[in-house]
Amino acid sequence: MKARIHIFYKDSVFDPQGNTVAASLQRLGFTSVKDVRIGKVIDVTLEAKRIEDARIEIGKMCEKLLVNPVIESYRLESIEA
């Protein structure tokens, strides 16, 4: 199975990369830009009998290593066989 996880700094943590890119977009004339947040995408390929098992396993991986809950939040974007 393949799972895709999106990880971002929490809203309460300033994201200097996103901030710099937002300023650059505005400078290029994209005055509609209000905010940019830059995160990361992790694809995990794993063996699991059921999607539900994979979902639980991914949750544990995020908790143990992939995500630092002090500064980051994550979303399991997709999971498919």
Added chain:
Amino acid sequence: MRAGVITFPGSNCDEDCSFSLGQLEGATVCRLWHKDTHSLGELDLVVLPGGFSYGDYLRTGAMAAISPIMASVKEYASRGGRVFGICNGFQILCESGLLPGALVKNQKLGFICKEVTVEVADPTPWTAPLSAGTQLKLPIAHGEGRYVVDPTTYSEMKKQGQIAFRYLEDVNGSLERIAGITNKEKNVCGMMPHPERAADLKSRDGMKIWNALLHQTRGKA
């Protein structure tokens, strides 16, 4: 004092830490490897040095925080053992949960490598006998040194006197200029500035090279 200095793949201040600790009267230094799993109980101090452990993959310190030796470090700390993390070592201690908060990208994104002035903030065993307000000139060298922590934890840390060091001026956007902290029990300490890089020089022979260049160019000024 028996001190242990851990080398993770990508540590690059382990040699400097070992050398400067070894200069202390009565100190012996043993080198530890990230795969060591033996007890650290014999040691008076364990140092996690600076560097770029595991190439900073995933998050700074994240991979090192789950390396085999960290189980021993946690066990050692839980029994009151002194653990000191410098720069990447500080990041590892936060990632492993031995210290609160986290270190994230500097406010202005750039890697900062310069000498800064740090002041002793709360009096802790780590800085005794230096009194609060004592200023120290120490180099920093980091891209991810902006200390963050949630407001509830921070007010608890202030109450417990866990803020060991503050920068005199804001350098990287750290919460209230925090440069170093301790855990509640005060036996674990982490700081971004590098004391080992402001301690001693192993060799001054580099001056001979500069002098040779001076000699070569003499009269050409």
